[in-house]
Amino acid sequence: MQPSPSAAESSSLTRSELEHASPAEVRRAIREGRWRANTKRLALGYHQANLTIVPERYAFDFMRFCFANPRPLPLLDVTEPGDPVPRKVAPDADLRTDVAEYLVLRDGQVAERVRSLEKIWRKDHVGFLTGCNLSLDRVMLEAGMPLPHLTSEEAFPAQYRSSVRCTPAGAFRGPVVMSLRPVPNALVVPIIELTSRYALSHGAPAHVGDPAEIGIRDLSKVDWGRENVIPPDHTTMFWACGITAQAAAIESRIPEMITHAPGRMFVTNRVVRESTL
Amino acid sequence: MQPSPSAAESSSLTRSELEHASPAEVRRAIREGRWRANTKRLALGYHQANLTIVPERYAFDFMRFCFANPRPLPLLDVTEPGDPVPRKVAPDADLRTDVAEYLVLRDGQVAERVRSLEKIWRKDHVGFLTGCNLSLDRVMLEAGMPLPHLTSEEAFPAQYRSSVRCTPAGAFRGPVVMSLRPVPNALVVPIIELTSRYALSHGAPAHVGDPAEIGIRDLSKVDWGRENVIPPDHTTMFWACGITAQAAAIESRIPEMITHAPGRMFVTNRVVRESTL
Numbered sequence: 001m002q003p004s005p006s007a008a009e010s011s012s013l014t015r016s017e018l019e020h021a022s023p024a025e026v027r028r029a030i031r032e033g034r035w036r037a038n039t040k041r042l043a044l045g046y047h048q049a050n051l052t053i054v055p056e057r058y059a060f061d062f063m064r065f066c067f068a069n070p071r072p073l074p075l076l077d078v079t080e081p082g083d084p085v086p087r088k089v090a091p092d093a094d095l096r097t098d099v100a101e102y103l104v105l106r107d108g109q110v111a112e113r114v115r116s117l118e119k120i121w122r123k124d125h126v127g128f129l130t131g132c133n134l135s136l137d138r139v140m141l142e143a144g145m146p147l148p149h150l151t152s153e154e155a156f157p158a159q160y161r162s163s164v165r166c167t168p169a170g171a172f173r174g175p176v177v178m179s180l181r182p183v184p185n186a187l188v189v190p191i192i193e194l195t196s197r198y199a200l201s202h203g204a205p206a207h208v209g210d211p212a213e214i215g216i217r218d219l220s221k222v223d224w225g226r227e228n229v230i231p232p233d234h235t236t237m238f239w240a241c242g243i244t245a246q247a248a249a250i251e252s253r254i255p256e257m258i259t260h261a262p263g264r265m266f267v268t269n270r271v272v273r274e275s276t277l
Numbered sequence: 278m279q280p281s282p283s284a285a286e287s288s289s290l291t292r293s294e295l296e297h298a299s300p301a302e303v304r305r306a307i308r309e310g311r312w313r314a315n316t317k318r319l320a321l322g323y324h325q326a327n328l329t330i331v332p333e334r335y336a337f338d339f340m341r342f343c344f345a346n347p348r349p350l351p352l353l354d355v356t357e358p359g360d361p362v363p364r365k366v367a368p369d370a371d372l373r374t375d376v377a378e379y380l381v382l383r384d385g386q387v388a389e390r391v392r393s394l395e396k397i398w399r400k401d402h403v404g405f406l407t408g409c410n411l412s413l414d415r416v417m418l419e420a421g422m423p424l425p426h427l428t429s430e431e432a433f434p435a436q437y438r439s440s441v442r443c444t445p446a447g448a449f450r451g452p453v454v455m456s457l458r459p460v461p462n463a464l465v466v467p468i469i470e471l472t473s474r475y476a477l478s479h480g481a482p483a484h485v486g487d488p489a490e491i492g493i494r495d496l497s498k499v500d501w502g503r504e505n506v507i508p509p510d511h512t513t514m515f516w517a518c519g520i521t522a523q524a525a526a527i528e529s530r531i532p533e534m535i536t537h538a539p540g541r542m543f544v545t546n547r548v549v550r551e552s553t554l
Contacts, residue, residue, distance in 0.1 A: 064340075064355055064357070067340075067352065067355060080447065081447075
């Protein structure tokens with residue numbers, strides 16, 4: 001199904017209708033074009049994932065890159081070459097159709113945005129699913145930490161290239177991309193305690209405080225996502241982010257990488273539980 | 278250094294001298310031929326690891342095999358192709374020299390036993406380190422669970438091929454190899470509680486009780502290790518074991534795999550901590 005570009009942002013469902021839907025229901029709504037926006041608050045309590053597809057000859061390098069950089073890229077699943085089904089975390093899903101929008105990067109540049117991979121999926125494609133902060137939306141709500149992206153339809157975390165470098169692996173090298181969430185000062189310690197227990201969703205923040213210390217000079221220059229308003233009495237907290245994969249494709253000029261469009265994650269069947277790595 | 282075969286079992290150090298040695302000291306003793314026996318109780322509190330080396334064209338398959346089977350094969354490190362240094366868990370070590378004895382398997386059969394890989398290491402070799410039960414020797418001692426292999430110099434856990442199958446990945450398929458430890462009945466629950474908190478060392482037992490339920494008909498037919506005496510009032514408890522990699526090489530007739538000789542593990546610098554996967 002290739003909906004017309006003019007329908008790009010319309011969805012026939014509301015977010016609250018999908019909050020308590022099953023992962024399979026959310027994926028079906030996405031597959032059928034009934035949900036096209038970002039996936040925050042959807043299927044609350046299940047892991048959402050960054051999708052990264054590379055040709056097999058880059059796949060071992062990318063798997064080592066994930067293993068060497070588990071904070072930004074905690075691995076949830078990897079497919080057999082040519083198999084579009086993530087058999088560990090969603091054996092009833094199809095990576096070619098179950099994401100609302102995909103980016104095709106060639107030689108480190110976004111060459112195309114598509115709504116399905118059915119026509120471009122190849123036998124040598126390997127899919128990787130890595131953890132995402134949105135997986136913790138339910139944990140945050142239950143802990144009484146209604147971060148801005150959870151309470152306002154418009155808000156979404158902003159992501160920045162940082163000066164922190166990934167451990168390289170094979171062809172892959174690049175910066176750790178950081179996701180900024182402004183947190184009320186009184187919640188800084190509790191949110192560190194809470195997130196540190198969820199390593200598969202990036203774990204504890206990678207940096208708290210002055211953005212310049214991790215090479216982010218101007219918060220208005222957002223690399224991905226939307227600029228956050230930093231209210232008074234809030235602290236800038238940064239978590240490692242899965243867009244790190246895309247930043248590595250760009251810096252390393254990987255010939256071909258296909259990813260989800262930022263914010264439009266793949267929803268897995270895996271329940272979020274505490275984890276360490 | 279290639280000591281003569283006649284010196285195979287002699288060691289110029291005693292086990293108790295190396296119990297509280299650092300991992301680097303233990304590796305040096307092994308490298309210099311001063312320690313040639315199994316590594317139980319050595320460098321107490323540090324991760325010991327199964328070593329698996331495969332050519333690069335099998336490496337992505339093997340990495341997926343580990344990922345799909347984290348109970349027997351929890352991944353601690355993987356090297357860049359051709360690099361004999363495990364940079365994550367022991368950047369001062371060398372996989373070619375720091376294991377007491379290696380097995381070279383060709384087409385699924387043990388073709389050679391060697392004391393160093395210096396002459397056979399190639400640029401396309403990739404090394405994998407996976408978790409091992411011996412890593413928990415200190416945890417067991419501190420918890421007051423002196424299992425037989427910890428109290429008797431002769432005792433060592435026995436390993437068996439089970440009827441439980443690994444999730445296949447690429448060229449790799451085979452049985453889950455199980456390590457048998459007889460446990461006093463009163464310690465069955467406490468040892469499940471304890472080991473379940475250490476996923477990088479195989480976690481909770483994979484089976485408790487009748488060996489026939491996992492396809493092990495005769496405990497006297499040991500596949501690796503030494504036969505255990507099962508004392509009265511003891512329960513047979515089975516943990517997934519890293520020798521699973523070797524069993525997969527045998528069943529899948531992998532053209533080349535190099536491993537540590539059973540019981541002679543690679544000692545890492547990584548401190549054992551609780552982990553979940």
